[in-house]
Amino acid sequence: MLVLASLVLLTVYLREDDEGALHAAQRIGLAVLAPFEAAGERLARPFQDAYAYVSDLVDVKAERDALELRVHELEGQVVEYRTARQENERLRDLLDFVDGPALAEFERVTTRVLAQPASAYDQAILVAAGSDDGVAVDAPVVNEDGLVGIVTKVAPGVSSVALLTDESVAVSALDFATDARGIVRPAPSAGSGLVLDRVGKDQVVRVGDTVITAGWRSGNIASLYPMGIAIGTVTSVGQQDIDLYKRVQVDPFVDFDSLFEVIVLVRR
Amino acid sequence: MIVDAAKAVALIFAAAVVQVSFVNAFELAEGKADVVLLALVGVGLLRGPVFGACAGFFAGVVIDTATFGTLGLTSLLLTLTGYGIGRLGESTSHQRNQRARVVIAVALATLALELGSLVVHALLGGSAAFDQVVGRVLAPSLALNLVLAIPGYALLRRLFPPPARPEREVVPAV
Structure with missing residues (x-):
């Protein structure tokens, strides 16, 4: 009976669109669960920090040496790039150049990660920003290192982000x-x-x-x-x-x- | 029965929230402990297949909701796992070595869940790599679950004490 119920849930959920009854019920359920998840994430944070600290200690020295070398290289390049950028901007103005979407066209909503990927099949995270923060499906997600993924589902206060490692992302x-x-x-x-x-x-x-x-x-x-x-x-x-x-x-x-x-x- | 059901709902709900917001953040190699599965194994062993299947269904719904995942997918896997563990619990209830029983149940449940996930995702068109799951995720996940199995089960035995066995009537020989 419960297996049948699961199969019915699965089939209906996969067949209906994002505005369907099950998706709506899931968004309500998520709104109820989100405060618990946020509380859990806050409790977990010190442990996560300690875990990350210990993990990072293993290769910290080699990384520091490599980064010092890299900084010297990059310092030289920065001056060169600044000059090139100024020249580039001047030439774009002159040509009235039409470009692809730029970062300036986007507002940044900084948010916490509520849930990490649950399994090897599920390359998605849950973040604490949703439709009430202006987040919409297909919004790109980044962090200080680079591109993280793309928003795939949105609910009030919560969004699901498919990581770059998810097979649906290209x-x-x-x-x-x-x-x-x-x-x-x-x-x-x-x-x-x-x-x-x-x-x-x-x-x-x-x-x-x-x-x-x-x-x-x-x-x-x-x-x-x-x-x-x-x-x-x-x-x-x-x-x-x-x-x-x-x-x-x-x-x-x-x-x-x-x-x-x-x-x-x-x-x- | 109602008290047991209420306790199971609270336990599974708490385990699911802890799993999603806490435990999933800690990896050993590429494996993660699964406290929901451990709770389910405990409930299944101590209360039987029907209780295990219900707990599995509820756990699946909570996890799929909490992760904004595909509703019904985890329920399907955990319902079958809960039922299977309950059956195993029934057929091995006479075993004296409880630790071995729990370790075997956790190992079988972990294997069944990982391989079941692989099959279901493959049927749904996903391309989760067999070598990644079996070669890199399964062994560390299994190890973590086995480490937590005995202490976890000890806690669950306090929450769901096994029903007392009826005492045999001793008839004096004439």
């Missing part, structure tokens, strides 16, 4: 150094890794290059993601004669296992 992206374009997807059977798919064999991608969102615009249609959000670093590039495209592995900047706060980008 992002137009480009290699920042070479402008090679493709689509970032979760790597099949590679844990939290990503792949940059649909990169033609004639395009150049190098190990160590940074992959960012492409943020294209074509007439009235535009990418859901603003241009220039960091996604990850290319870790391997390969191609075979029988393949149509290059095989590009990307290591994401975001640590999807320890997300505590995220920023939802809401269109102005």
Whole structure:
């Protein structure tokens, strides 16, 4: 009887749209559960911090040395980029250039993560910002490291965010150094890794290059993601004669296992 | 019976909230402990298959609601798991070694739930990788659940004391 009830629930839920009766009931249930989850998350926070602290201690020295080197490199590049940016802005003004969606078109809603992914199949988190904060389905979600995912379900005070590692998520992206374009997807059977798919064999991608969102615009249609959000670093590039495209592995900047706060980008 | 049901509802609700907002944040390798499953195993072993199935159904609804997941999916898996553990509890109730019984039940429930999830997600069109689940998630999850199994069951035995066995009438030999 209960198995039958579960099957009926499952079938109706999958067949109805977001405004259906079961979805509405679920949103009400979630509104009831959200305060309990928020309380649980607050209680868990000190333990999570302690756990993250101990985990980070393992590679802290090697990471510090690598970061010091990186800072010296980046300091030199900052001056160069500032000059290029000023020149770029001046030229855009001159040409009246139409660009893809930019970060300036979005408002930032900073929010807590209420629930982490429940299982290997469920690459989604629950965040404490919902329709009453202006969050809508398909809003991009980022954190200080880069792109986290996209909002897939919204209720008052709560939203569900599909992570980049969820198989339903695909992002137009480009290699920042070479402008090679493709689509970032979760790597099949590679844990939290990503792949940059649909990169033609004639395009150049190098190990160590940074992959960012492409943020294209074509007439009235535009990418859901603003241009220039960091996604990850290319870790391997390969191609075979029988393949149509290059095989590009990307290591994401975001640590999807320890997300505590995220920023939802809401269109102005 | 009603008191037991109320206690089970409170227990499963608390376990689901703790699982979603607390336990899921802590990973060992890629595995996570499953306190809802442990609670379900305890309830199933101590109160039988019907009680286990009801507790599993309720736990599934709460988890699917709390995670904004696909309603009915976790209920289906946990209903079957709860019923199966209840049957196992009935058929092994005469066993003297309670610890071995609990450890076996937790191990079987973890395996059944992980593999059942794999099958159901595959049927629904998902492509969760078999090698990832079996190779990297299953072993650490199983280890964590087994570590928590005995102390968890001891707590649940206090909450759901096993029904007292009727004493045998001793008839004096004539």
